[in-house]
Amino acid sequence: MDAEQLREYGHQMVDFIADYYKTIENFPVLSQVEPGYLHKLLPDSAPNQPEALQNVLDDVRVKILPGVTHWQSPNYFAYYPSNSSVAGFLGEMLSAGINMIGFSWITSPAATELEMIVLDWLGKMLKLPEEFLSSGQGGGVIQGTASEAVLVVLLAARDKVLTRVGKDSLKKLVVYGSDQTHSALQKACQIAGVHLDNCRLLKTDSSKNYALSPDILCDAISQDMSNGLIPFFLCATVGTTSSATVDPLLALGKIAKKYGMWFHVDAAYAGSACICPEYRCYIDGVEEADSFNMNAHKWFLTNFDCSALWVKDRNALIQSLSTNPEFLKNKASQANMVVDYKDWQIPLGRRFRSLKLWMVLRLYGVANLQRYIRNHINLAKYFEGLVTGDSRFEVVAPRLFSLVCFRLLPPDNDENHGNKLNHDLLDAANSTGKIFISHTVLSGKYILRFAVGAPLTEERHVTAAWKVLQDEASALLGSL
Numbered sequence: 001m002d003a004e005q006l007r008e009y010g011h012q013m014v015d016f017i018a019d020y021y022k023t024i025e026n027f028p029v030l031s032q033v034e035p036g037y038l039h040k041l042l043p044d045s046a047p048n049q050p051e052a053l054q055n056v057l058d059d060v061r062v063k064i065l066p067g068v069t070h071w072q073s074p075n076y077f078a079y080y081p082s083n084s085s086v087a088g089f090l091g092e093m094l095s096a097g098i099n100m101i102g103f104s105w106i107t108s109p110a111a112t113e114l115e116m117i118v119l120d121w122l123g124k125m126l127k128l129p130e131e132f133l134s135s136g137q138g139g140g141v142i143q144g145t146a147s148e149a150v151l152v153v154l155l156a157a158r159d160k161v162l163t164r165v166g167k168d169s170l171k172k173l174v175v176y177g178s179d180q181t182h183s184a185l186q187k188a189c190q191i192a193g194v195h196l197d198n199c200r201l202l203k204t205d206s207s208k209n210y211a212l213s214p215d216i217l218c219d220a221i222s223q224d225m226s227n228g229l230i231p232f233f234l235c236a237t238v239g240t241t242s243s244a245t246v247d248p249l250l251a252l253g254k255i256a257k258k259y260g261m262w263f264h265v266d267a268a269y270a271g272s273a274c275i276c277p278e279y280r281c282y283i284d285g286v287e288e289a290d291s292f293n294m295n296a297h298k299w300f301l302t303n304f305d306c307s308a309l310w311v312k313d314r315n316a317l318i319q320s321l322s323t324n325p326e327f328l329k330n331k332a333s334q335a336n337m338v339v340d341y342k343d344w345q346i347p348l349g350r351r352f353r354s355l356k357l358w359m360v361l362r363l364y365g366v367a368n369l370q371r372y373i374r375n376h377i378n379l380a381k382y383f384e385g386l387v388t389g390d391s392r393f394e395v396v397a398p399r400l401f402s403l404v405c406f407r408l409l410p411p412d413n414d415e416n417h418g419n420k421l422n423h424d425l426l427d428a429a430n431s432t433g434k435i436f437i438s439h440t441v442l443s444g445k446y447i448l449r450f451a452v453g454a455p456l457t458e459e460r461h462v463t464a465a466w467k468v469l470q471d472e473a474s475a476l477l478g479s480l
């Protein structure tokens with residue numbers, strides 16, 4: 001690493017990125033390239049001799065950026081947000097600069113200790129029960145994604161129950177979630193060797209706003225137990241992926257406790273909102289949980305990847321995931337004086353991800369982060385008002401956070417026609433390049449999702465997005 005070259009190139013790169021943000025609205029939000037476009041533009045093999053940075057940046061501008069979907073555009077309203085911020089970016093930069101691999105405490109004590117401290121800070125902001133903090137038997141850890149978070153706790157829960165009932169019972173273990181639970185749960189089952197037939201995705205419906213019903217859960221557990229199966233894991237969601245529904249944590253948690261099941265709460269998206277006192281109620285009942293997860297890389301100004309996972313019993317993770325090869329042995333670990341995060345995750349190596357979360361917490365402060373969340377929720381409310389003000393549309397699920405689920409009503413009341421109409425509206429709106437929204441299906445209906453949450457989004461962007469949707473709807477309805 002040549003420090004002076006880094007200084008020179010680093011300045012150029014920061015300028016390039018700053019210019020990107022300044023002009024981000026000029027790009028089509030959703031990349032409009034065709035599959036395979038890049039092969040036609042780049043050589044077949046790597047250059048033999050070094051090239052100038054300027055040439056590479058020119059290629060980024062001309063060849064790469066057209067193939068980028070601009071998640072940081074203020075006109076991005078698809079899926080859930082994935083925030084970038086100055087603080088998050090600087091934290092990433094620092095982490096790349098230091099570039100240590102902090103698998104054990106000894107490999108960089110600051111990395112482990114800062115991670116413990118910032119997750120305690122965030123846990124306190126969320127008013128998580130004390131047992132989730134590092135002062136007791138539990139603690140927080142940064143995983144790459146919510147998918148990894150649910151996988152590691154599922155592995156811990158699996159091994160805990162197998163210790164009790166015997167290793168031969170793996171095929172009898174049953175996992176519960178709802179048909180709104182993120183597919184990460186199924187993937188975790190596949191990896192953990194839990195039979196997919198024993199992954200119960202219980203039915204939800206519009207009468208309960210697509211939340212998991214405690215009664216339906218109890219019925220399913222009773223039936224499974226009478227068939228000799230062993231319930232061991234329940235995943236509830238705060239802010240489901242399709243419609244941001246909140247499962248009733250308290251009631252579900254009590255059921256989990258009654259049957260000795262591990263209770264995991266996936267608040268990947270909506271967890272961020274719970275730092276505001278007025279939204280904290282959505283995680284009431286988290287006291288019953290064994291683990292809680294929130295993606296700081298979604299709606300919390302922390303650049304990808306940073307998924308915060310808290311557990312009440314760190315030993316359950318360690319029992320499942322620890323290894324102790326000779327080449328990693330050291331005094332602090334052997335004496336059990338330290339946390340070695342390698343034993344709380346799948347890989348060995350780990351980045352200094354706590355730096356960016358620490359930077360976000362310090363450079364914004366709690367009050368600004370709360371203001372940030374409230375602003376997006378207000379913008380979503382504003383969008384919801386625009387939709388309800390146009391009788392051609394309907395809002396299809398209650399809006400709790402910053403996601404609005406809506407659709408264009410089929411003029412002939414024919415639902416098949418309605419699905420095609422909304423599918424066409426999505427395509428038409430996204431093809432303009434002016435906005436990017438995504439869809440889901442609820443109760444067999446094709447629904448459009450408008451998720452506010454990009455850091456640069458202002459009211460004028462929401463107004464303009466609604467105009468695009470109205471214009472495209474008029475064009476579609478006019479052509480019928």
Ligand code: PLP
Nearest residue numbers: 145146147182239240241266268
């Ligand atoms: N859980 C919920 C509720 C989500 O909305 C998502 C993604 O949007 C995930 C889990 C998966 O997140 P990740 O990409 O961090 O695995």
